[in-house]
Amino acid sequence: MGKDLSHLRETYGERGVDRADLADDPFTQFGRWFEEWRATDPYDATAVALAAAGGEGRPSVRNVLVKGVDHGFVFFTNYQSAKGAELAANPQAALCFGWLDVERQVRVVGPVEQVSVEESDAYFSSRPRGSQVAAVASDQSRVVADRSELERRWAEVEARHPGEVPRPAHWGGYRLVPDELEFWQGRRNRLHDRFRYRRADPIEAGRAWVIERLAP
Ligand SMILES: Cc1cc2nc3c(=O)[nH]c(=O)nc-3n(C[C@H](O)[C@H](O)[C@H](O)COP(=O)(O)O)c2cc1C
Structure with missing residues (x-):
């Protein structure tokens, strides 16, 4: 049985975005x-x-959870997970922040690289012990028989490391360094505001980023 959702309709607001409101740097x-x-x-x-x-x-x-924003967007995961395999085969990714309570969306696209081992170590050691144990115990994206298998593995790892839990080499961060970002603001009549930042290569008129309005 299908479900018709076409009557669920929100009205987006009056708050607009203009080029003049935007920072030159995304x-x-x-x-x-x-x-x-x-x-x-x-x-x-x-x-x-x-x-x-x-x-x-x-x-x-x-x-995923973004754990840092510098010249890129940093997140942490298992390098042997499904996403890890995908990013190894094709190191390009996109992020979509869906900030619906403020009627906004931010999209980010670009190449992805692994962060340094020092960055991964620093973040791993800042995590709660239970999460560290889980990162070791879970072969992320692999099939498991049942919940008890996971809990048994977690308990084994926890017992094996009464002190510090070492970061597994296959667990760490990625940094997506964008060449394109888009800021979307919902407007009335679906006439939304969209602005795209494209990395200028080479720099155009002293600007590192080209900003263009896109049709909604
Ligand atoms: C709110 C939320 C945050 C998440 N954050 C992360 C994260 O930071 N890192 C991660 O590996 N998985 C995170 N997950 C789990 C992933 O969505 C996903 O289930 C897992 O990484 C396996 O994905 P894959 O099989 O495509 O590699 C999060 C899930 C949710 C719902």
Whole structure:
């Protein structure tokens, strides 16, 4: 039985975005919008959908948590997971932040690289012990027989490391260094505002990023 959802319809608001409102640098712009999103007290402000496609080009998407934004967007995972295999075959990815409570979306696209082992070590050691144990115990994306198998493995790893839990070499960070970002603001009549930042290569008129308005 299908489910008709066509009557569920929201009206997007009056708050617009103009070119003059935007920072020249997309990371500055991201920071402003991120703080406004965070001020709405969402459950986990750092969650973002991460899309990748392996060698065959079949896309996949899942949520991850962004743990840092510098010249790129950093997230942590298991390098041997499905996403790890995809990113090894095709080191390009996209992020989509769906900040619906503020009627905004931010999209980010670009190449992905593994962060340094020092960065992965530093983040891993900052995690709660239970999460560290889970990172060792879980062969992420592999089939498991049942919940008890997971819990048994977790308990084994926990017992094996009464002190510090060492970071497994296959667990660490990626940094997506964008060459394109898009900031979307919902507007009335679906006439939304969209601005795309494209990395200028070479730098154009002293600007590192070209900013263009896109049709909604
Ligand atoms: C809100 C949220 C945050 C998540 N954060 C992470 C994360 O930071 N790293 C991670 O490996 N998985 C995270 N997950 C789990 C992933 O969505 C996914 O299930 C897992 O990474 C396996 O994906 P894969 O099989 O495509 O590699 C998160 C899930 C949710 C719902």
